[in-house]
Amino acid sequence: MVTITKADGKAEYELIHLLRSRSTEVDKTVTAAVTDILEQVRLHGDAAVRDCTVKFDGHCPDCFEVPRDVINDALTEADPDFVESLLNAQANIAEFHSRQKHQSFIDAKANGVMMGQRIRGLKRVGLYVPGGTAAYPSSVLMNAVPAKIAGVEELVMVTPPAKNGGANPDILTAAAIAGVDRVFLVGGAQAVAALAYGTQSIPKVDKIVGPGNIFVATAKKLLYGTVDIDMIAGPSEILIMADETADPKFLAADMMSQAEHDKLASAILLTTDEAVAAATIAELGRQVEHLERREIILRSLEDFGAVILCRDNGEMVELANYLAPEHLEVMMENPMEYIGRLDNAGSVFLGRYSPEPLGDYYAGPNHVLPTSGTARFFSPLSVDSFIKKSSYIYYTEAALREAKEDIVRIANKEGLTAHANSIQVRFED
Amino acid sequence: MVTITKADGKAEYELIHLLRSRSTEVDKTVTAAVTDILEQVRLHGDAAVRDCTVKFDGHCPDCFEVPRDVINDALTEADPDFVESLLNAQANIAEFHSRQKHQSFIDAKANGVMMGQRIRGLKRVGLYVPGGTAAYPSSVLMNAVPAKIAGVEELVMVTPPAKNGGANPDILTAAAIAGVDRVFLVGGAQAVAALAYGTQSIPKVDKIVGPGNIFVATAKKLLYGTVDIDMIAGPSEILIMADETADPKFLAADMMSQAEHDKLASAILLTTDEAVAAATIAELGRQVEHLERREIILRSLEDFGAVILCRDNGEMVELANYLAPEHLEVMMENPMEYIGRLDNAGSVFLGRYSPEPLGDYYAGPNHVLPTSGTARFFSPLSVDSFIKKSSYIYYTEAALREAKEDIVRIANKEGLTAHANSIQVRFED
Incomplete structure (x- = not known):
């Protein structure tokens, strides 16, 4: 399923082309369809949102907004262990992100001149949460917690109505925990349009964040400027640097934790040790048998997985900086020594006991990260993503x-x- | 040329439509032409850049790069008074922006867990500087100074070749003062493409900033994601809030300082005092006679200028927040009292002796500001625009x-x- 390749200056060049090839071009018909939806919602508000919802979701709730008591009920009726786990994750996320908060400053000079920069949270932010199998409560926390810490006054969540006409209870539970202010049962490009323009029942926001399918992503891209948006996320990726001290069992497990996201996801192992490389490939074969998303994992490893044998640690660092991965695991003897040499990565996981899912759910740093090599210039989602600055001169x-x-x-x-x-x-x- | 309108809830709604109507749709033929240029440069590098330069600028320098001694000569041969003025401006800009710099942080817990956020300057940034009459040395300072403070390793400037085949000496002088590392004589969409993809002679960058014509702006927009870009600037605007203590002479002068930029620029006065309104309109007529760019000013005032009579100060604040202007002057008796009420503005100028051009050139805060109402969610260019963050977990x-x-x-x-x-x-x- 994955074979060992030797790094030779050509291998990495082919690799980057392979990775970049995952950024699927948006079909012109998608752009045309989304452009039409945006225009309809801009002109006709709720009526257009309702038409689109019936058309794409098969049915439309009488009232888009989920009443506050329904949100509260989701929390009180949820499995207490699950609630506890989300609360623990939220506490860690809040602690880490509160360190990102910056203060307004003033420079008042002795001659009476005064200058400053004022920092405030955005007034109103929209959070898109997909429905179906991609409805992730962790994603609600990772987007909502930094927004509230930034001082966003009103956080509005939109999510497609489930088949039973209501909202996914796990999503509502996470929304209640994270302090989401209002929830609307509407999805797709029509939800994004409603947030950008405002309708009779859905308020206009200043920024729209959160993942979504190609219609949602295209709508966000087209509305950039009318509102602010977060990054357009590409397929996910993990790069692991491993020396002879790494445990192949951990390496294989971590590669697959990324590969299971999507058949376009990429998991790449760089190692200086041929035995580690071979044992990891064997472990992939062994562990995949027990995993539910086995078929996605096998397809993703086949198409975008790689095990690359490097001459030395320096070559691994060089390749990591070149590929600028979303997630970078450093499974080396002295992982801390590499922090200052790793120039381009969304999030770096140091040592044997810092697997990538620890960051996805729990440790505190954000899991919304730059993909497809854009860690060269983009940053993780943060409190900074939810503020605006103004300067003042007197x-x-x-x-x-x-x-x-x-x-x-x-x-x-x-x-x-x-x-x-x-x-x-x-x-x- | 400008008449007095009473604020009545309808006036401001019409006004915002008028302002937004300035955002000119990009012609499909421009997008097609630029897409073609980008593809040529991506495939053929320098040869394509050379072809485009001959085609659009009429001639092409033998070597794109301006030698270091030519840049240094521009500085030593410049008018010493002009150099002194630029140095004073640079010192103020550097002082203000150095306050924006944030540190990496680490959260090391007693149980051995360690988490952090690392902040670094982008490795290489491209700065586009237009040629001809829009070649502004102040713009070089406002883009380059924060980039260098952020820790950008290499700052690469591109600017179209002047008619004599060389670079504008004022631009080179500003580049030398601001610490620009390399200068290339190339402009248009081909310059943006060369920076994004890299060619044999022009290095690939991580972010492209700086103003430009519709071809440059379209190229930046299309390449967003391949590199990072700054805001796409719309036409400039000023909004002034004035009570009965304001001097109509100052108000008229400040309106025209914005109006002279462009016939799409907008200058709007809000006032509670009818006499101030009338006297300002008279002053506009008197002062415009002495100004070189009289025709642009008259056209801009005619199409996008307005004097709006408000019932009280609260209504002025409300309108200012609604319009979210790029520049906001507060010409009121106690200007400081308004800082905390003004939610949306790129830069706020407080009091009688803080005219907008003070901020354009000199005081310190950046003059690259969000336009067209995007101050609701976008921020001024800053040190933050030139950094990237990564998180670390152990x-x-x-x-x-x-x-x-x-x-x-x-x-x-x-x-x-x-x-x-x-x-x-x-x-x-």
Whole structure:
């Protein structure tokens, strides 16, 4: 299912092409269909949302909004152990993200000049949560917790109506725990459009976050600018660096925890040890038999899995930086020594007891991460994703008089005499 | 040229439609032409860049890169007063932006668990600087200074060749002052493509910033994801809130400092005082006569200027928050009292001696600001625009053992048994 390849400068080049090839081009018919849905919702509001919901989900709830007591009931009726686990995860996520919060600053000078940067949470944010098998309570926590810490005033969740006409109870439970303010039973491009434009019953938001299918992703992309959006997530990936101290059993398990997401997911092992490489491949074969999503795992490993034998640790670091993976596990003897050398990764998992699912659910850092090599320039979802900044300037007459000559000189050099005039007019006569 | 309108709940609604109507739709032929240029540069590198440069600029330099000594010469040969003014501006910009810099953090727990967020400057950033009359040295400072403070390793500037085949000397002077590392004489969509893909002579970057014409803006938009980009800037705008203490001479001058940018620029005055409104309109007529860009100003005021009479200060605040302007001047008796009430603005200018051009050139805060109402969710360009974050997780065996049950429970609830397996496999035997 996976064979061993030697790193030779060509292998990694082919690999990156293979990985990038997963970013599926959006079909023109999808873009056209979504463009039409957006336009209908913009023009006709709730009526259009209702039509789309009946068309795509087969039925439409009488009222889109889920009443507060239904959300509360989901929490009180949920399995207490599950609630406890989510509460523990939430506490860790909240603790980590609260360290990301920045303060507004002011620079007040002795001459009376004052300047600053004000930081505030966005007023209203929309959170898309898919339905069906991709309805993940962990995703609700990872999006909602940082938003609330950032100071978002109103967090609005949308999720497609389940077959029974209601919402997925696990999702509602997570929403109650994470402090989601309002929940609407609507999904697809029509839900994204409703959040961006506002309708009679669904409020207009400033930013839309959360994963979704190709219709949801296309709608977000098309509405970028009307509202802000988070990253457009590509297929998931894990890269593992392993030396001879790594346990093949752990390596295989971690590769498959990524591979099970999606047949486009990618799991790549870099190792300097041929025996570790061979044993990991054997473990993949052994462990996969017990896993529910066996077929997805096998397909993903076949198409986008790899085991690459590297000359030395330096070559592994170089390859990791080159591939810029979403998740990077460092299964090496002294994992901490690598932190400062790993330039491009969404999240780094250090040592034998830090498997990637620990980060997906529990440890605290966000699981919404840049994919497809974009960790070169994009960052994990964070409190910063839910704030806006403004700058403030106050000058005194004396301070402006002192600055006058410089400003007028630069303005004139740029040919912008009305800019110069706005300074000069203040010191005429 | 501008008439007085009373705020009545309808006026502001019409106003926002008028403002939004300025966001010109990108012609399909532009998108097609730019898509073709990007593809040519991706496939053929320098040769395609050269072909495009000859085609669009009429001639192409033998070597794209401007030698270091030519950049240094521009600085030493420039008017010393102009250099002094730029240095003063740079010092203020650097002082303000250095306050925006955030540190990496680590959360090391007593049980041996360690988690953190690492912050680093992007490795390589491309800065687009237009040629011709829109070649603004101030724009070089406002983009380059925060990038260098963020820790960007290499800052690469591209700018179209001037008619004499060289670079605009003011731009080179600003580049030398701001610490730009390399300068290439290439412009248009081909310059953006070269930065995104890399060519034989132009290095591939992680992010592209800076203003440009419709071809440059379209290229950036299409390449978003291949690289990161800054905001796509719309036409500029200023909103002024003025009470009876405001000086109509200042108000008119400041409106025109914005109006001169572009015939799509917008300058709007909100005031509670009818006499101030009338006197400002008279001042507009008087002052415009002396200004070089008179025709642009008159056209912009005619199409997108407005003087709106408000009932009280509260109505002005409400309208300002509704319109979310790029620049907001508070020409009121106690301007500081409004800071906490102004929710949406790129940059706020407080009091009589803080005209908008002070912020364009000199005070310190960035002049690259969200336009067209996007201050609702976008922020000014800042040090944060040039960094990337990664998270790090290290767990001990004991800590993972303690977390095991929660993680497995959530994973199984989500139907992701390979996620659960990656935890369980570590505690088998």
